[in-house]
Amino acid sequence: MLQLKHLPITSFNENIAYIHRDCSIYKIDNIKSMTRIEVHGGENPVYAFLQIVDNNKIIRPDELGLNTEAFKKIGLSEGSKVTLTLTPPAPSLAAVHRKINGNILSDKDYENIIDDINAGRYSNMDITSFLVAVGSFITPNELLSLTEALRGDRIVDWGNEDIVTDHYCLGNIPGNKTDLILTAIVSAYGLPIPKTIFPSFSNANNSADTMSVLANINLDIRSLKKQVFEKRGAIVSLENLGIAEADKIISSIEQQNGLATLERCISSFLAVKTAAGVTHLLVDIPVGSHTQVRNTQEAMRLRKLIEYVGDMLEIHVEVVITDGSEPIGNGIGSVLEARDVMKVLKNEEDAPNDLKEKSLFLAGRILEFDPKLRGGQGYVVARELLKSGKALDSMEQIIKSQGKIKQPLQLGHLTRDIVAQTDGTIKRIDNNFISRLAILCGSGQYSGAGIDLLKKTGDQVTAGDIIYRIYSCNQNDFSFASTILENGKNGFEITK
Amino acid sequence: MLQLKHLPITSFNENIAYIHRDCSIYKIDNIKSMTRIEVHGGENPVYAFLQIVDNNKIIRPDELGLNTEAFKKIGLSEGSKVTLTLTPPAPSLAAVHRKINGNILSDKDYENIIDDINAGRYSNMDITSFLVAVGSFITPNELLSLTEALRGDRIVDWGNEDIVTDHYCLGNIPGNKTDLILTAIVSAYGLPIPKTIFPSFSNANNSADTMSVLANINLDIRSLKKQVFEKRGAIVSLENLGIAEADKIISSIEQQNGLATLERCISSFLAVKTAAGVTHLLVDIPVGSHTQVRNTQEAMRLRKLIEYVGDMLEIHVEVVITDGSEPIGNGIGSVLEARDVMKVLKNEEDAPNDLKEKSLFLAGRILEFDPKLRGGQGYVVARELLKSGKALDSMEQIIKSQGKIKQPLQLGHLTRDIVAQTDGTIKRIDNNFISRLAILCGSGQYSGAGIDLLKKTGDQVTAGDIIYRIYSCNQNDFSFASTILENGKNGFEITK
Numbered sequence: 001m002l003q004l005k006h007l008p009i010t011s012f013n014e015n016i017a018y019i020h021r022d023c024s025i026y027k028i029d030n031i032k033s034m035t036r037i038e039v040h041g042g043e044n045p046v047y048a049f050l051q052i053v054d055n056n057k058i059i060r061p062d063e064l065g066l067n068t069e070a071f072k073k074i075g076l077s078e079g080s081k082v083t084l085t086l087t088p089p090a091p092s093l094a095a096v097h098r099k100i101n102g103n104i105l106s107d108k109d110y111e112n113i114i115d116d117i118n119a120g121r122y123s124n125m126d127i128t129s130f131l132v133a134v135g136s137f138i139t140p141n142e143l144l145s146l147t148e149a150l151r152g153d154r155i156v157d158w159g160n161e162d163i164v165t166d167h168y169c170l171g172n173i174p175g176n177k178t179d180l181i182l183t184a185i186v187s188a189y190g191l192p193i194p195k196t197i198f199p200s201f202s203n204a205n206n207s208a209d210t211m212s213v214l215a216n217i218n219l220d221i222r223s224l225k226k227q228v229f230e231k232r233g234a235i236v237s238l239e240n241l242g243i244a245e246a247d248k249i250i251s252s253i254e255q256q257n258g259l260a261t262l263e264r265c266i267s268s269f270l271a272v273k274t275a276a277g278v279t280h281l282l283v284d285i286p287v288g289s290h291t292q293v294r295n296t297q298e299a300m301r302l303r304k305l306i307e308y309v310g311d312m313l314e315i316h317v318e319v320v321i322t323d324g325s326e327p328i329g330n331g332i333g334s335v336l337e338a339r340d341v342m343k344v345l346k347n348e349e350d351a352p353n354d355l356k357e358k359s360l361f362l363a364g365r366i367l368e369f370d371p372k373l374r375g376g377q378g379y380v381v382a383r384e385l386l387k388s389g390k391a392l393d394s395m396e397q398i399i400k401s402q403g404k405i406k407q408p409l410q411l412g413h414l415t416r417d418i419v420a421q422t423d424g425t426i427k428r429i430d431n432n433f434i435s436r437l438a439i440l441c442g443s444g445q446y447s448g449a450g451i452d453l454l455k456k457t458g459d460q461v462t463a464g465d466i467i468y469r470i471y472s473c474n475q476n477d478f479s480f481a482s483t484i485l486e487n488g489k490n491g492f493e494i495t496k
Numbered sequence: 497m498l499q500l501k502h503l504p505i506t507s508f509n510e511n512i513a514y515i516h517r518d519c520s521i522y523k524i525d526n527i528k529s530m531t532r533i534e535v536h537g538g539e540n541p542v543y544a545f546l547q548i549v550d551n552n553k554i555i556r557p558d559e560l561g562l563n564t565e566a567f568k569k570i571g572l573s574e575g576s577k578v579t580l581t582l583t584p585p586a587p588s589l590a591a592v593h594r595k596i597n598g599n600i601l602s603d604k605d606y607e608n609i610i611d612d613i614n615a616g617r618y619s620n621m622d623i624t625s626f627l628v629a630v631g632s633f634i635t636p637n638e639l640l641s642l643t644e645a646l647r648g649d650r651i652v653d654w655g656n657e658d659i660v661t662d663h664y665c666l667g668n669i670p671g672n673k674t675d676l677i678l679t680a681i682v683s684a685y686g687l688p689i690p691k692t693i694f695p696s697f698s699n700a701n702n703s704a705d706t707m708s709v710l711a712n713i714n715l716d717i718r719s720l721k722k723q724v725f726e727k728r729g730a731i732v733s734l735e736n737l738g739i740a741e742a743d744k745i746i747s748s749i750e751q752q753n754g755l756a757t758l759e760r761c762i763s764s765f766l767a768v769k770t771a772a773g774v775t776h777l778l779v780d781i782p783v784g785s786h787t788q789v790r791n792t793q794e795a796m797r798l799r800k801l802i803e804y805v806g807d808m809l810e811i812h813v814e815v816v817i818t819d820g821s822e823p824i825g826n827g828i829g830s831v832l833e834a835r836d837v838m839k840v841l842k843n844e845e846d847a848p849n850d851l852k853e854k855s856l857f858l859a860g861r862i863l864e865f866d867p868k869l870r871g872g873q874g875y876v877v878a879r880e881l882l883k884s885g886k887a888l889d890s891m892e893q894i895i896k897s898q899g900k901i902k903q904p905l906q907l908g909h910l911t912r913d914i915v916a917q918t919d920g921t922i923k924r925i926d927n928n929f930i931s932r933l934a935i936l937c938g939s940g941q942y943s944g945a946g947i948d949l950l951k952k953t954g955d956q957v958t959a960g961d962i963i964y965r966i967y968s969c970n971q972n973d974f975s976f977a978s979t980i981l982e983n984g985k986n987g988f989e990i991t992k
């Protein structure tokens with residue numbers, strides 16, 4: 001028996017066990033490569049991957065260390081007696097190898113793979129193999145199997161609600177925080193909308209980051225349900241919901257190795273939204289040369305795929321294809337985006353019109369899920385809810401209910417103004433450049449970092465006009481961001 | 497500036513940097529997933545992947561910890577001042593993504609990928625992506641590019657030697673230690689044979705393990721050259737040779753996730769053997785229903801591929817296809833195999849004949865690389881060298897020169913005899929079953945563990961005869977091995 005010790009190291013997802021090279025019980029000096037073990041002593045065995053320690057201060061020879069991820073899972077206190085056994089690779093890896101070899105996998109295969117991932121039996125490398133294998137080709141039926149497996153059995157029960165709505169945007173548009181505004185509008189109308197927010201595709205700032213500067217977003221299922229029953233809306237992260245857990249694990253690996261495909265993304269949002277008990281889902285596919293979906297054909301192909309999987313899962317899905325060629329709103333970065341969202345909700349004069357219009361359009365489509373609403377009336381109703389201040393009122397209730405963040409919005413103290421080099425009209429803003437610049441500024445890491453676009457496409461400028469301002473919270477990020485601006489490129493195309 | 501600290505944790509290949517959550521300099525509490533950093537302060541920046549620590553005893557907020565792999569690379573002492581910067585994913589990952597999408601990569605792509613792997617810029621997940629991508633399809637030309645990139649520029653120079661020989665066996669046959677015997681024969685003849693031994697495909701015992709119970713195998717290039725010039729032969733691991741380094745990294749990942757393909761294996765041994773300065777290589781492809789190569793067509797396809805890549809790399813390659821349906825020799829496990837090897841070399845009466853004959857056959861083919869030898873005479877010369885004791889003498893010189901292991905060969909103390917259930921003739925021995933059983937007994941981990949086959953295919957037995965004996969070094973392994981023997985299966989097929 002070894003004594004359990006918590007080594008408070010966070011390894012991003014993988015369960016790591018640490019054992020001393022001179023372990024008093026298990027002879028491990030012959031271990032040549034990563035070894036899979038089961039740790040016994042808790043309610044269930046915990047799978048972990050072994051690392052070897054050569055220092056008694058970290059792990060003594062009579063101890064077994066677990067990193068934070070594994071220690072949480074075993075549910076024992078430090079000093080508890082544990083044993084370990086070697087364990088073979090997860091049996092479902094055989095199916096992954098068949099997939100690598102170009103085979104089509106069955107429902108059962110996907111179920112087994114996802115079960116093993118949930119159980120922590122897949123190393124990050126194993127998950128990567130799986131992602132590359134399904135990334136290179138997956139049939140629509142396999143996508144359905146994968147989605148069903150990811151959804152799992154735990155589905156949120158909304159009792160008597162006939163319609164539970166939500167929305168998902170397939171692709172990152174800098175500044176696009178329509179989801180916060182449309183949630184406020186839809187809940188003001190009275191349709192339940194438990195909006196779950198996914199991690200972003202890249203390191204970019206996402207809606208979860210933006211909502212975080214306004215309110216707590218880490219609700220559990222009980223609080224989420226209570227709030228939606230009372231306030232009709234919520235804007236929450238997936239973190240503490242305890243649904244579609246394997247999807248979270250896989251998404252975190254995708255973030256780390258950049259292997260996400262649009263197909264996998266479809267399986268991800270359909271699994272999560274169905275697990276969240278959503279009955280009516282609006283999917284926005286923005287198309288643009290600098291977004292995830294480059295052209296309308298590709299968008300159409302994805303639409304069919306989403307509709308097919310959605311229909312089979314018995315969720316009502318509507319897909320809209322929108323223009324994704326430009327940033328939406330003025331601010332990019334949590335604080336700036338939160339500012340834009342509140343400006344729109346407060347009907348302020350300088351609120352970004354594109355953000356407002358897109359939010360109204362999407363909210364209108366969701367409202368039309370209500371059978372009582374006449375076709376085509378959604379937009380008008382949405383506009384009325386916004387104009388009357390009811391949407392703002394809804395948002396304020398949501399924020400209060402989730403737990404308002406008391407700290408005022410604070411922008412980064414390091415700023416730099418970027419000016420137009422010539423007179424003319426702004427013809428195009430490069431999404432990619434702006435996204436990359438925002439990340440370099442530190443948005444996604446620091447709420448106060450980001451970019452404030454003072455001019456947008458179509459605006460007239462004269463040389464020397466400020467076109468945007470960058471904000472950073474530390475010198476490191478600020479220097480990084482400045483570097484890519486030195487060579488005169490700024491992401492804006494200006495024509496005479 | 498942070499203070500460098502060595503956290504003596506071995507993470508199997510990956511450079512890990514540990515930073516305190518409240519790091520005094522870098523604000524890291526917003527890091528959501530694995531983050532790539534460069535650590536500056538040493539001669540070259542060291543790439544590493546960040547893990548977060550919540551305990552001052554492990555890492556203080558003003559320290560940066562490096563695991564054993566990374567600490568070795570940075571070459572600084574503890575307490576040195578270091579800084580860190582975030583670093584983007586390795587640029588060559590774009591090529592890996594293109595490969596995942598089904599494209600053919602160029603020479604330059606493979607070169608960049610291997611360079612980045614060498615520099616430690618690929619996480620284990622990145623390497624896994626690469627392996628799955630090239631595992632699903634690779635053209636012969638790509639295989640050549642990969643092999644050349646893996647070989648690198650560092651090629652061992654053998655001066656005036658016109659012929660430098662070696663041998664490689666593509667597939668695991670339990671007990672197959674022909675390479676030790678043929679090395680002794682070839683060096684007794686006088687052809688230089690610097691035999692490099694690869695890690696095994698599985699967790700099975702391999703020739704490096706077996707040679708390790710007889711002699712030190714961790715030579716550096718200088719000692720290897722000196723010994724081969726003097727003794728004509730050597731049997732060494734790749735560990736300290738400093739050639740084809742990226743191949744070692746990739747192989748260790750393949751061992752961990754079982755993703756090795758035969759194509760990748762070809763790139764691996766051709767890269768290493770050419771880097772080792774081998775001019776004439778004999779490749780043995782054992783074919784059998786329970787080996788890596790299942791049938792002759794597949795063996796033929798691989799032969800052509802090996803010949804193609806070998807020709808382009810200007811190494812003379814000869815491929816022989818042999819029978820791989822049965823274990824070779826009697827013992828499986830380091831001590832038992834070493835015993836068999838020495839029995840053959842000593843011409844002992846009970847030396848396993850199959851091991852002897854296969855060694856003579858292969859050695860004979862290598863001897864015929866010598867232009868002075870008449871075609872077809874290799875076998876006869878090899879037999880003479882064995883019979884006369886010259887091969888034994890060579891082996892003893894090799895062992896002495898590399899550093900003889902003084903400890904006597906010691907078998908595991910836990911044994912169990914497996915007996916024939918019926919009278920009859922042994923028709924077949926199941927390679928897979930025997931391999932698996934040997935691993936469960938602890939062979940590959942403990943030199944004294946393994947299986948001693950007392951009967952072989954073709955032998956007559958009566959019910960109750962001992963057909964083999966298993967050896968384990970600890971109760972755990974012994975119980976494991978016993979479990980799979982409980983249901984009456986023993987891997988032997990006996991017919992009336």
